[in-house]
Amino acid sequence: MTIEELFNSRKENPIWNTSYPLSPEQWAQYRVDQPLLFDQETELSFYVHIPFCRQLCSFCEYTRMVCPDEKLQYKYLRTLDDDVSTFVSAHPNIKLRGFDIGGGTPTLLSEDNFCYLLQIFREALDWVDVSSDFEPSIEGTFDTLSERKLELIAETGIHRLSLGIQSTDKQVLCQHHRCNNDLTEMRRWVNTAMSKGIEKVNLDLMYGLEGQTPETIRADLRTISELYPQQVTLYELRTNMIANKKVPSKLVLYEQYSQYYNGLIEMGYKASFGENAFSLNETDRGLSSYLRSRMLEAVSYKGFGISAQSMSKAGISYNVGKGELNIRRLIDLPTYEGGHTYLLPKEELASKYIAISAYNGSLSLKHLSEIIDKDAKAEYKEIIDFCINTKLLKQIDDNLIVTLKGFEHIGSVFSLFYTRQKQTIF
Numbered sequence: 001m002t003i004e005e006l007f008n009s010r011k012e013n014p015i016w017n018t019s020y021p022l023s024p025e026q027w028a029q030y031r032v033d034q035p036l037l038f039d040q041e042t043e044l045s046f047y048v049h050i051p052f053c054r055q056l057c058s059f060c061e062y063t064r065m066v067c068p069d070e071k072l073q074y075k076y077l078r079t080l081d082d083d084v085s086t087f088v089s090a091h092p093n094i095k096l097r098g099f100d101i102g103g104g105t106p107t108l109l110s111e112d113n114f115c116y117l118l119q120i121f122r123e124a125l126d127w128v129d130v131s132s133d134f135e136p137s138i139e140g141t142f143d144t145l146s147e148r149k150l151e152l153i154a155e156t157g158i159h160r161l162s163l164g165i166q167s168t169d170k171q172v173l174c175q176h177h178r179c180n181n182d183l184t185e186m187r188r189w190v191n192t193a194m195s196k197g198i199e200k201v202n203l204d205l206m207y208g209l210e211g212q213t214p215e216t217i218r219a220d221l222r223t224i225s226e227l228y229p230q231q232v233t234l235y236e237l238r239t240n241m242i243a244n245k246k247v248p249s250k251l252v253l254y255e256q257y258s259q260y261y262n263g264l265i266e267m268g269y270k271a272s273f274g275e276n277a278f279s280l281n282e283t284d285r286g287l288s289s290y291l292r293s294r295m296l297e298a299v300s301y302k303g304f305g306i307s308a309q310s311m312s313k314a315g316i317s318y319n320v321g322k323g324e325l326n327i328r329r330l331i332d333l334p335t336y337e338g339g340h341t342y343l344l345p346k347e348e349l350a351s352k353y354i355a356i357s358a359y360n361g362s363l364s365l366k367h368l369s370e371i372i373d374k375d376a377k378a379e380y381k382e383i384i385d386f387c388i389n390t391k392l393l394k395q396i397d398d399n400l401i402v403t404l405k406g407f408e409h410i411g412s413v414f415s416l417f418y419t420r421q422k423q424t425i426f
């Protein structure tokens with residue numbers, strides 16, 4: 001198949017999105033029975049996963065469960081604490097670029113347990129240096145906040161809080177088993193967060209959800225203009241683990257993204273077309289430093305907690321629980337490390353990086369070259385020429401950036417760069 005035929009054959013197929021590998025079996029040959037090593041890393045970011053939620057939204061693809069009682073929450077944190085301590089004491093020389101606490105819903109923990117979670121964060125920082133652009137972040141939902149939790153976040157030195165809205169339309173939310181606070185409550189929490197010293201509030205929205213229309217999107221934009229957070233992140237519905245979900249056509253997705261994009265830009269947010277992070281402050285790109293370093297600079301990351309993913313220069317690993325539906329029984333384990341490790345060849349690591357970068361609509365040839373240890377421009381010449389000649393991508397300095405035309409089929413554009421043996425699988 002020519003590159004053009006390959007591209008055309010994938011244009012409408014939702015499997016070609018920003019998930020990589022396309023199916024777990026594709027990495028089976030690289031699986032090893034040993035932990036992933038970080039001995040080539042001088043810089044790293046951390047991610048801590050809290051897999052507890054008040055309700056399980058039906059669109060969600062993350063590893064999560066209905067929040068257990070305080071005792072089990074505490075048990076989870078104890079194990080997390082041990083895993084983090086073991087790692088940092090064995091890697092005292094790394095410089096930390098980012099630290100995201102996500103989930104699930106970290107702010108759902110009881111106040112005592114939430115305090116313990118933040119203590120784990122603080123103690124980890126006693127062991128390692130942090131970079132000058134270090135900007136930790138924590139995720140939550142409006143309905144799980146409390147004044148005390150917001151104070152604790154700010155006192156701990158976390159100045160970015162990311163809260164999910166997804167949609168403001170009651171019917172869309174109900175259809176997906178999700179409830180949100182009303183606008184007055186949301187406004188109160190955004191103001192409280194800022195008054196406590198949390199400098200950046202990010203709000204997540206999604207598109208591609210069943211029931212979303214131009215009217216519901218207009219209402220979402222009105223809510224954003226009322227709340228006016230420092231950052232907004234726009235997620236396209238991903239469906240790799242939630243089969244049988246209706247996905248709109250690429251054209252509808254494109255139109256929905258465009259409507260959000262135009263509305264946000266009109267309000268003063270900055271982002272290039274195709275990016276999913278919007279910010280009032282141009283310099284932070286709307287991202288925590290964990291995401292900035294991971295997506296834009298291919299910095300390695302270490303994940304803690306059930307199902308968390310890690311990536312080093314040697315490969316990828318997943319903690320226990322990845323892809324499992326019943327994770328409750330795993331909470332009692334003495335460690336969440338030791339799931340699956342894949343020692344990957346450079347081309348697979350490059351494909352993973354490409355999939356991660358696609359989230360941001362751009363690809364750094366410099367970092368890609370570092371990963372494959374070759375000149376990426378020469379290595380991917382044919383594909384780059386095709387994408388630039390057909391105006392799917394444009395090149396600015398060392399970056400390939402998706403164009404308006406390319407964004408409609410962003411999954412299939414970036415997939416052209418995946419390893420050759422994967423090109424004809426689907």
Ligand SMILES: C[S@@+](CC[C@H](N)C(=O)[O-])C[C@H]1O[C@@H](n2cnc3c(N)ncnc32)[C@H](O)[C@@H]1O
Nearest residue numbers: 059060061103104105141164204235236237238
């Ligand atoms: C890990 S979730 C945690 C946020 C928090 N629990 C909440 O629901 O607001 C982070 C964000 O991922 C996005 N998300 C969840 N499921 C998704 C899916 N299937 N496809 C794309 N984005 C998704 C949502 O925008 C959500 O706010």
Ligand code: SF4
Nearest residue numbers: 053056057060103104
């Ligand atoms: S979207 Fe958030 S609250 Fe809903 S299930 Fe996923 S992690 Fe939990």
